[in-house]
Amino acid sequence: MPENTVFWVLAALAVGGGVMVFRFDSMARATYALLLSLLCVGGMVILLGLDYLGVVIVLMMTIEMAIMAVFMVMYMMNPAGLMPMSMQHNKKGAAVVCTGVFLLMASGIVLAPWPPRAGTADDDPTKALGESLMGPQMLTMMTLGFALFATIVATVLLATHRGRYDRLGDDLRARRADDPVPGGVGR
Amino acid sequence: MPEAAPLWAALVLPVALCLAAVAAAAFDAVLGGDARRGGPGVLAAATAPVREGLRLLAQQRRTTPSADVALGRIGLGLVPVAAVLAAAVVPWGGVSVADPVVGIVWFNAMEVLAWAAVWLAGWGPNSALSLIGGYRFLAQGLAYELPHMLALTIAGLGAESLRVSEVVGAQQGLWFVVWMPAAFAVYLLSAPAMSFWGPFGHPLGRDVAGGAAAEYSGVDRLLLLGGRWLLLVATAAFSVPLFLGGGQGPLLPGWAWTLLKTAAVLAALIVVRRMLPVLRMERYMEFAWMVLVPLALLQALFVAIVVLNR
Numbered sequence A: 001m002p003e004n005t006v007f008w009v010l011a012a013l014a015v016g017g018g019v020m021v022f023r024f025d026s027m028a029r030a031t032y033a034l035l036l037s038l039l040c041v042g043g044m045v046i047l048l049g050l051d052y053l054g055v056v057i058v059l060m061m062t063i064e065m066a067i068m069a070v071f072m073v074m075y076m077m078n079p080a081g082l083m084p085m086s087m088q089h090n091k092k093g094a095a096v097v098c099t100g101v102f103l104l105m106a107s108g109i110v111l112a113p114w115p116p117r118a119g120t121a122d123d124d125p126t127k128a129l130g131e132s133l134m135g136p137q138m139l140t141m142m143t144l145g146f147a148l149f150a151t152i153v154a155t156v157l158l159a160t161h162r163g164r165y166d167r168l169g170d171d172l173r174a175r176r177a178d179d180p181v182p183g184g185v186g187r
Numbered sequence B: 001m002p003e004a005a006p007l008w009a010a011l012v013l014p015v016a017l018c019l020a021a022v023a024a025a026a027f028d029a030v031l032g033g034d035a036r037r038g039g040p041g042v043l044a045a046a047t048a049p050v051r052e053g054l055r056l057l058a059q060q061r062r063t064t065p066s067a068d069v070a071l072g073r074i075g076l077g078l079v080p081v082a083a084v085l086a087a088a089v090v091p092w093g094g095v096s097v098a099d100p101v102v103g104i105v106w107f108n109a110m111e112v113l114a115w116a117a118v119w120l121a122g123w124g125p126n127s128a129l130s131l132i133g134g135y136r137f138l139a140q141g142l143a144y145e146l147p148h149m150l151a152l153t154i155a156g157l158g159a160e161s162l163r164v165s166e167v168v169g170a171q172q173g174l175w176f177v178v179w180m181p182a183a184f185a186v187y188l189l190s191a192p193a194m195s196f197w198g199p200f201g202h203p204l205g206r207d208v209a210g211g212a213a214a215e216y217s218g219v220d221r222l223l224l225l226g227g228r229w230l231l232l233v234a235t236a237a238f239s240v241p242l243f244l245g246g247g248q249g250p251l252l253p254g255w256a257w258t259l260l261k262t263a264a265v266l267a268a269l270i271v272v273r274r275m276l277p278v279l280r281m282e283r284y285m286e287f288a289w290m291v292l293v294p295l296a297l298l299q300a301l302f303v304a305i306v307v308l309n310r
Helices: A002-023 A027-047 A051-075 A091-111 A125-134 A138-159 A164-168 B009-035 B042-058 B069-087 B103-123 B128-159 B164-169 B181-194 B218-243 B254-275 B281-308
Strands: none
Touching: A002 A027, A002 A091, A027 A051, A027 B069, A027 B103, A051 A125, A051 B103, A051 B128, A125 A138, B009 B042, B009 B069, B009 B218, B009 B254, B042 B218, B069 B103, B069 B218, B103 B128, B103 B164, B103 B181, B103 B218, B128 B164, B128 B181, B128 B218, B128 B281, B164 B218, B181 B218, B181 B254, B181 B281, B218 B254
């Protein structure tokens, strides 16, 4: 029974947090309402017995939301983010799409003919997950890893203000890097 | 295998953590007092943190116009709460309040919560300087967090488990600090960094008039500054089960060894802090990305090879 209570509390908080993302008039509050919602999802995954995935969701989502708050405040119309604002960009449309997707997925859960469980749960789901990722799914993970890494490198290249030719000269032979702020490694 | 701690341990843990934090702050104050000629006496310096805490408790709370009170207070409260939740997985000589299968990841997740909390605390008062303090920690946190996470991972890799008690068990005979010294060094560097303390105190730095703490007084300030000490104690205490063999040692019982080792790590951090100025942030961040991350990766490679050949 306590598990049921925890489930419903987490579910209510997750959905409530999701709704509040649209209700709040501040970027920071909207971001952290979303974080609350995602933390509750992490709690539910732990409740399912997948401790590793659950705690990793808590870890990654906290980092992501914290960084997202910075970017949102930085790029949105009120740069300091210190004044109240509303998400003018298609607020109603977004809410309708979210509700629609939620209802679709929820009805899918209720209406789908779920197969009976085959086999038993692994004693150590973390290990089972690792073996699955590193065994049969290794090629997928490697491809994914390279794609992500290439994206990161490309983004940094596009965004960087001063590349190595600015720092070390056209033939890259300068003994000291020409940096606006001296100090750091290699000086 | 460790025993499950009795339920009252969950109540004792915050008190013990606070006492340890007060003791650490007192030690720091004594060292600081000695540095100046004609400073306060040892007794006066040692009681200074307690007196300051009591003063803050009685002090009036400062309010700023159109502040986001709710977010600010959530952030302030989250700093000490995250420290206590992180400390819950630290074993005290075979007994810990909680010993989940993914204890190491849990500890890291709670530290990251404190990371987000500092931004919230800086955001709350609607003040430019405190906002700068909050932003600083977010930007620097990534450079701190990556080597830190790798150091935690390496200890788990060496033990082939993320359960803290099994990490301690794997150090029977040979402590991890002996064969993964680089990981231990990276951890020791990132412990004060993740607690935004000492040489890494930029988020609360003097150059931004106190940063995230600039607008806070009274209980609010106590929560933030005290929570910082709690975080430091928790991170220092976690280095003992990770690298220093937990409660293992001759003659004395396990909890006493844990206490002694934690005190030694904390004392070392505090003494070194008194020798170092506040580091320039772009210098440390470059060092973290260019030196610490590759160093930790090489250490991980070495440990992985040892584990595979075991």
